[in-house]
Amino acid sequence: MNSYRIPEIAKQYTDYDMIQTHTDLPDFPDYRTRLLFAFLNGNSKLRESSELFALVTSLVQIGLDTHDRVSITNDVKEKKVARSRQMKVLAGDYFSSLYYNLLAQTGQIELVSLLSTAICEVNRQKMNLYMMMKQLKVSAEEYIQHLVEINSELFLSFSGYLEEMYHQAYPELLKGFTKCEVIFKEIFRTESAEDFQGSWGFWHILQNGSKEERKQLQAEEVDPLKVKMLMRKYNVSTQLYQMLDFHITQLFTLVHKLDSDKLISELFHIGEPFLRFLSKPKVLEEI
Template sequence: MNSYRIPEMAQKYMEYDMITKHTDLPHFPDYRARLLYAFLSKHSTFSNYSELFTLVTTLVQMGLDTHDMVSINNNVKEMRASRSRQLKVLAGDYFSGRFYYLLSHAGHIQLIGIISNAICEANRLKMNLYQLMKQLKMSADDYIKQTVEVKTQLFMAFAGFMEESVHGVWPEILRLFTQCEVLMQEINRSETAQQYRDGWGYWHIMQQASKEEKKHLQAEETDPSKLRSIWLKYKITPQLYQMLNASMKQLQDKLQTLDSKELGKELLQIGEPFMRYLSTPKAMEEI
């Protein structure tokens, strides 16, 4: 069986001078890609297509995530920012378009339809998420749940491709891995106070904050020191570490129920970065 090399294969489609020089790209969805590859590579029928199916799915995900990075501010006039915005749109379209080409040339026309439907569902869920945010009707718990749901849609589309022995556990394992991934990103966000309005901490505080604190959070320009004091008051980072620790324990318990010990061991290795993250002095202090 070939070793996992999806990121290297994807670089062929992502490393263009015009893109890398003028714009940033989102993080590669490596945990979800590794999961899909691990499950498909054990399949008696689809093992020979595990690389192709995983590659096209991650390229589509990169396309969707790249589009999410496009600024909605139409007043940007500075040349570099405008070019970066345009290239994000084009790069997202290009990444998404590659899956049509690769699958059609390999003769997997049915899968094009399956992934296309998953793209539509992911975008529908994303619009619902944005609408709730805009209306300030989002709870902190719903933010995590819906973010995970959006991020898993493309990969969840392969549920019907799984062997019968793992068909029932695929959705839950995918959800738990993605939840750990989201929580780890939220911890990094909380520690740097970057894009705080989009994160779990913001919605958690908005549920409990005083009128004055809410006003400060919603202001166009915020005082970083005041923002940090609010973050510390509501213990945002410690709570996120505790949530990640709880999710990781759920994941470990779920993996122990797998009939295939080989697959279980491989999935535990995929989750090792979460364990290393939780074993740092900072995490141990917060947990």
């Protein structure tokens, strides 16, 4: 199994009518899954299992990401909203449990334990970040770093399975791709004031803004117009573009150090969407 077809395989588990009807699912973790598959598939001892390992890890990630979309409170009683919330809980549980079944069928019991441990660590990291955010004790830089750690943890589990020469390179590359992915998503959070709360821009302005501006951000009802003005004043979109450009350059420098031309080519192909995005006009700054 040399071709990458994991998103298509995953659809048989994610594309259920009931889920599609009542709620929306998070994006497929394509960058991280493709990276893991590339490293596993390049190892002759792991090639047969590379597709299975990457698939179950992506399904667990979708399950965790789906649970993240469940609202903290259950105050809204409107039937459609309540049903959507219930479906997110059930779908998240379903996706997270699939790895037990799929791995048990192939006798990969050790990997069940490995991913279970990683899931516990992800939840611990999320709780730490949640508490820091709730207490307003996180900087913009720390916010990005915590997201990178949280989003890469499941995929880091396989570091010890790889050839020794990649024990250091794989975690560095995984975190590099994950950081670019996190920043990429943060850029799109600048599109609307509704997505601004708790974003990198929020923490950046809270860290650098005046006392009055910080007060505006912490108000129970934030004025969308004021939020847009603050985002423009502090060049939130521009800074995120610059961050993405810097980190994709760093990432490709690391890729160049690998000793496999095939792997280098595959990783450049994975990172190509970031380069295409950076080459487009920065229309988000006008919002």
